[in-house]
Amino acid sequence: MLAETGKGNQRAFNLLVQRHSPKLHAIVKRYVRSTEDADEVVQEAFWQVWKTAEQWKPGEARFSTWLYRVAVNRSIDRLRKDKRRSETAVGELPDMESSAARADVVVEDRQSLTIMQQAIDRLPDKQRLAVMLSTHEEQSNAAIAVIMGGSEGAVEQLLVRARRSLRDIYRELS
Amino acid sequence: MTLEEFDEALLRWGPDLDRWPQHQRQAGRELLSVNAQAQPLLDEMTKMVGMVDTAIMDDTAAGIVSATVQQAIIRRQESLGLMSLLPVRRILGWGSLASVGGAAATVLVPVSANAPALLTIALGGMLP
Numbered sequence: 001m002l003a004e005t006g007k008g009n010q011r012a013f014n015l016l017v018q019r020h021s022p023k024l025h026a027i028v029k030r031y032v033r034s035t036e037d038a039d040e041v042v043q044e045a046f047w048q049v050w051k052t053a054e055q056w057k058p059g060e061a062r063f064s065t066w067l068y069r070v071a072v073n074r075s076i077d078r079l080r081k082d083k084r085r086s087e088t089a090v091g092e093l094p095d096m097e098s099s100a101a102r103a104d105v106v107v108e109d110r111q112s113l114t115i116m117q118q119a120i121d122r123l124p125d126k127q128r129l130a131v132m133l134s135t136h137e138e139q140s141n142a143a144i145a146v147i148m149g150g151s152e153g154a155v156e157q158l159l160v161r162a163r164r165s166l167r168d169i170y171r172e173l174s
Numbered sequence: 175m176t177l178e179e180f181d182e183a184l185l186r187w188g189p190d191l192d193r194w195p196q197h198q199r200q201a202g203r204e205l206l207s208v209n210a211q212a213q214p215l216l217d218e219m220t221k222m223v224g225m226v227d228t229a230i231m232d233d234t235a236a237g238i239v240s241a242t243v244q245q246a247i248i249r250r251q252e253s254l255g256l257m258s259l260l261p262v263r264r265i266l267g268w269g270s271l272a273s274v275g276g277a278a279a280t281v282l283v284p285v286s287a288n289a290p291a292l293l294t295i296a297l298g299g300m301l302p
Contacts, residue, residue: 010247017242026232042238043245050246051253116229134188135223136230141187160185163219167185170222 002063006053017046020064024071027132030120032075041078045071061146068133068147079125112173119169127162130155175201180212189219 004012021042029038048070049056056066120128126148133139133147141159145152175183180202187194191202206212 008250010243013246014239014243017239017246021238021242022232025238026230029232030230039238039241043242046242047246047249050250113225113229116225120226120229131226132230135226140193156186159188160182163185163188163222166226167219167222170218170225174218 002049002053002056005050006056013046013050016049016063020067021046023137024067027068027129027136028071028075030132031072031125031129032078033121037075037078041071041074044074048074062143064137065139065143065146068137068139069149072129072147115173116166116169119166123162123165127158127165130158131162131166134159175205177205177209177211177215180205180209181215184215184219189216189223 001012001016005016024045025038025042028041029035032038032041045067049067056063120131123131129148130144133144134141139147141155142152145155148155175198183194183198183202187198191199194202202212206216
């Protein structure tokens, strides 16, 4: 499919976008903490993929690893340009009580989910990204290291800290 | 593997033992078979990860597929020469070009900046 995309086949490109963009958007959105920026990062990442599809070598990395590396680099650029975002983002997080008030018969589940979303959003950037790539995209620790540009050992430490924090929250909810 | 090491491995590699390094996976499975405290830890991590996965899900990306494809098509067209035609428009008033990157393309652009641009691009089954 990527080879066809490299030849300019729009249908193949469309399939790639359909297959990968929803999860990519979800992860980027929680990483950069902005739907608008996530839209742009995803669009830029796929454009980069299309432009350079012919250069991709199947033996070197999974396509998704390559795609996420491109998207993460774009995201980091945006986070650097707007460092204030991480400070204001906590204030923009959904309010637990107001969310619960809107819920109906699934108040408890909805509230737990909202609390977990807040816990994820409050993780440090690298921990948040690592745990999302591991959980939502099911990337291996080695692949996450490639995506984030670090060592596998460093990724494991990020994951240990992130999962421990989230498990503490989960235990309180339980 | 001790229970503490099993717990550390859950945090490091997650609840899917198939994703653990081989020798840790084997040791983890052996512990699960002999230590009754290991299974609740695994079950807890499995449920927690499921909850995290659900929490990450995004319900705001409904239009992302079409927007991404459309944006890429526009950029593709620009990169393949339509932007470079602009100087031609300034010189000739009307530009008519064909065969960009092997695909047939005809571009008609009125001289007046106020008039609506007429842009016709005839492409084959593939994008140029």
